[in-house]
Amino acid sequence: MSEKWVNQLNRIAIIGGGITGLAAAYYAKEAGAHVTLIEAQDHLGGKIKTIYRDGFTLETGPDGYMARKPTLTSLITDLGLADQLVRSRTGTSYIYVRKQLRQMPAGSVMGIPTKFWPMVKTDLFTWRGKLRAGFDLVIPRVYAGEDISLDRFFRTRLGSEVVDTMIEPLLSGIYNGTLEDMSIESTFPQFITIEQKTRSLILGMKALTPPVQAGVKPSETGKFLSIEQGLGALVEALRPSIDRLMLKTLVQSVRPHEVTFADGTVEQFDGIILATSPQALGPLLGFPEAERLSSLKRTSSMTVLAAFDESDVDALDGTGYVIAKSEGNALTACSWMHKKWPHLAPKGKALLRMYIGSEHVPSLLHEEDDQIANFALSELRRIQKVGTPLFTKVERHIQTMPQYEVGHKQDVRAFEEALLKWDGVEACGAILHGVGLPDCVDSAKRAVDHLHLRQAVTV
Missing domain, CATH: 3.90.660.20 (Protoporphyrinogen oxidase, mitochondrial; domain 2)
Structure with a gap:
């Protein structure tokens, strides 16, 4: 990043000490800033423990x-x-249904079947359910340019039995919510892209599924990564990025370049990054779009x-x-x-x-x-x-x-447009563009980069 930005943003406050705030501290520190991190709890890491x-x-x-x-x-x-x-x-994945653990059909990707014979042979569904899922090959596109729920999208394409038995248990667990509430635009927009391109989810997912590599055992192809010492090691590795750590410290409000603490103390900063829980955004910022995010389920x-x-x-x-x-x-x-x-x-x-x-x-x-x-x-x-x-x-x-409910994308866009009027203030976190750990890190990096770009304009 430019030397001008380093000089301009030599003091940054980050509010929130979860993975998002810690990642923001790292990227800001890498740019040469002095980082103050403020956390209401008595520990860092947020959900990571x-x-x-x-x-x-x-x-x-x-x-x-x-x-x-x-x-x-x-x-x-x-x-x-x-x-x-x-x-x-x-290894084999199972679904407990009809009082028995039943194997998930081979070739299923996020609950979408991509292979014919495993779907035919599985005891997970009745024949009626299997035939209804096959209608995906012929029915027209469901998404028509306006946000809809995952429930409506998948139930229309694949039928109720596949949704209730396989898709709902798999997908709703990611967000700890219900398909009836969740927005397809904000949670799984890739399914929209697949449907628009191939019309059929089954054919589209089949085309995207890579072939099994010769010589690679299934036990070597896990889709998830972690740290051998535990993810707490990541929290500890990020701690040195913080120059000044303020635990058990409450913030009352945030204004451009200004943080007011619960005890009435006011401090000035060159930049402020909000990496706090969504329910704090409204009280801290005070404008309607922030209040809207705070009120979401x-x-x-x-x-x-x-x-x-x-x-x-x-x-x-x-x-x-x-x-x-x-x-x-x-x-x-x-x-x-x-x-x-x-x-x-x-x-x-x-x-x-x-x-x-x-x-x-x-x-x-x-x-x-x-x-x-x-x-x-x-x-x-x-x-x-x-x-x-x-x-x-x-x-x-x-x-x-x-919960990324229907219309969530529009709520986030309105919030981010309103925040653009606040010089030197950025926001990041799971409420905006994804709840996974990589999404939170992406969000933190984006917030630091935006501070860089916005401040560079004023230099």
């Missing part, structure tokens, strides 16, 4: 990220952690990690399963972490991670951890056999997952 216990590595938040998104891998490499990168193992969830002797877990060959809503189970999924990420558990041990659906969180939120863990285990035992755990760990994620 790694705990070490009895030889286990417990990821209570994200456990990895999509390898196909390069920005986070580049950041990890720049931080000197490339030798710590590990790729997830793969957010959902909660809980994760329960349970460690076992491996002999006490009746696990099939694979990395876990999702659970169809029709089964009435409080769990939405269970990951066999010791199979997906072997580095997380000692040899001879098993580590299971259960996800409690958002609709069950309000009734459990104020229960003791042991009660929540016992409840989760009782739900798990409806599906598979497990013995007595060596220990459990409960993590609550309350109102942390922003």
Whole structure:
């Protein structure tokens, strides 16, 4: 970046110490700025939290990220952690439906079938459901230029049985929401592109699916990456980018080049980057478009990690399963972490991670951890056999997952256009352009670059 920008932005305030704020601190520091990071909690990392216990590595938040998104891998490499990168193992994926764990058809990509015979032979769907899914090959395009829900898009193209049994459990888990609410433009715009190009999702996804490479075993082709020490190592590696760290510090408001703290103190900065939770944007900025983002729906969830002797877990060959809503189970999924990420558990041990659906969180939120863990285990035992755990760990994620509802793209565009009028203030984070870790890092880099460009104009 230009020397002019370094001189112009020698003091930057970043509000929020999750992965987005930490990445913003890194990119600003790399440009030569003095970085002040302000965080309301008493720790950094946001949703990322790694705990070490009895030889286990417990990821209570994200456990990895999509390898196909390069920005986070580049950041990890720049931080000197490339030798710590590990790729997830793969295996058979399952869906629990009609009181049984059933294999996901081979060739399914995000719930979209791309191979004929696996779809014909699977016991996951009835023949009526299979025939209805085949209509995708002939029906006209569903998306007509205006945002619609994922539910309407997929149900029209592939039918209710495929949606309820496979697509909904897979896709809704990413956002911890419901397909009826989620915007196709903001969550999976690639499906719009495929439909516009080939009309049929099945044919379009089939064309995009790369052939299996000769000599490459399935266990070597995992789509996710993580860090062997745990993602907490990424948080610690980013910490030195911060020149001045202010934990347990509340901000009352933000104005161009000015931060007002809860105690009434006011400080001036050359640039300010908001990497805070979406509910804070409205109170901090005060304009209607920010208030709109703060008012958008957010959902909660809980994760329960349970460690076992491996002999006490009746696990099939694979990395876990999702659970169809029709089964009435409080769990939405269970990951066999010791199979997906072997580095997380000692040899001879098993580590299971259960996800409690958002609709069950309000009734459990104020229960003791042991009660929540016992409840989760009782739900798990409806599906598979497990013995007595060596220990459990409960993590609550309350109102942390922003919902990209229909019209979200337009709300974000209005917010960003309004923020352009605020000199020296940028925003980034999961509420804007993606909830995954790489998306958050991309957002942070974009915010720092925008500060650079906007300040360069004034020099």
